[in-house]
Amino acid sequence: TFASDVERSPVPVLPHAWAPWCWPCQMIALMIEEIAIEKAGRLRVGKLNVDENPSTAARFEISSLPTLLVFERGREIERIVGVQTKAEIERRIERVIRARSRAAS
Numbered sequence: 001t002f003a004s005d006v007e008r009s010p011v012p013v014l015p016h017a018w019a020p021w022c023w024p025c026q027m028i029a030l031m032i033e034e035i036a037i038e039k040a041g042r043l044r045v046g047k048l049n050v051d052e053n054p055s056t057a058a059r060f061e062i063s064s065l066p067t068l069l070v071f072e073r074g075r076e077i078e079r080i081v082g083v084q085t086k087a088e089i090e091r092r093i094e095r096v097i098r099a100r101s102r103a104a105s
Contacts, residue, residue, distance in 0.1 A: 002046075021051075032068070066082065
């Protein structure tokens, strides 16, 4: 399940909340796939279709699309709403990854 995947991940998790009818979601989809490849091993990326998973979307209070959530150890620590540049998304993700690395040392 979504919750267990997020809670059990040894690295931060970035679910991309989207819907098939959401044009801005389609605009950033390739960018998110690139980030997943570039940060493999340091970040886990997934997709959350809010039309197919309305209860999960409601649980995490997703009211605008696209929404990127960043979870660490099952806890939401960052939320990126709307279309952002790849550089901005990476900056916010890297902040989480660096904080995690500092905490582990």
